[in-house]
Amino acid sequence: MAPKPSHIPEGALEAARAAAIEGGKLALSFFRHGAATSADVSYKDGGSPVTEADLAVDRFLKARLMDLAPHFGWLSEETADDPSRLDRRHVWVVDPIDGTRSFARGDTDWTIALGLVEDGIAVAGFVYAPVQDVMYEALPGGPALRNGAPIRASGHGAIAQARIAGPGPILDAMEAARTPFRRMPRIHSLAYRLVHVADGSVDGALASGKAHDWDLAAAHAIVTAAGAVIETPSGVSPTYNRTSTMHEPIAVAGAALAGDLARLLSAGPIARAAGHKDAIAGL
Incomplete structure (x- = not known):
């Protein structure tokens, strides 16, 4: 070759x-x-x-x-x-x-x-x-x-009072679990939702396990350049141009907040709302 x-x-x-x-x-x-x-x-x-x-x-x-x-x-x-x-x-x-x-x-x-x-x-x-x-x-x-x-992510480091944008079912499940975040209006374009993290107008953004490469790749480059990260419940950052274009649920924020949000997406009702295939029932 x-x-x-x-x-x-x-x-x-x-x-x-x-x-x-x-x-x-x-x-x-x-x-x-x-x-x-x-x-x-x-x-x-x-x-x-x-x-x-x-x-x-x-x-x-x-x-x-x-x-x-x-x-x-x-x-x-x-x-x-x-x-x-x-x-x-x-x-x-x-x-x-x-x-x-x-x-x-x-x-x-x-x-x-x-x-x-x-x-x-x-x-x-x-x-x-x-x-x-x-x-x-x-x-x-x-x-x-x-x-x-130039723009920069907010760097808000904890879920408490963090401004979070995401799909309604995930945010509903977070509210039902009494997670102390601030719910932001839905932004329907996923790429647009993620770049709002890059400019600091939201602290974190979430996506369910239905996103594809074309939903994420452009925004991924931008949020990374702005000092944020994209993390999955598996604790890794998405990569692209694989045989499958579909991804796990994702959390986008500064590193500390993204890690906490990704852990929320990994188990129980919040994970099920996000469509995470390995959601642990009852947790």
């Missing part, structure tokens, strides 16, 4: 940033604030929606990004998986519209999520919120940025 190329073409990441914004503008052409999208809507197996806009943005981003770096792999929610990505050192990992349900009903908390994975690690990411015209980003070795300004 030929060696895996290691070169990131000069200017590729800057062009990817521009492509994410252009993809957002394309999605906005189908968006109706407070009303149903003008795009045709269909449903995948399992009932998840996909719109004409998702597919249009996916085609645009794939053409643009693969032209920038033809030797990179490609993984997207809306493209049939090509196992050849597993042989590539670098892989674009894309969700053309993260938060499709929100987009389709006219809510504003959806994003374009575009990440670059190197040897399984998220090394660069762009999470663009088109309605707000807000870009979160991180490049290899650089700081996390929000519209060009």
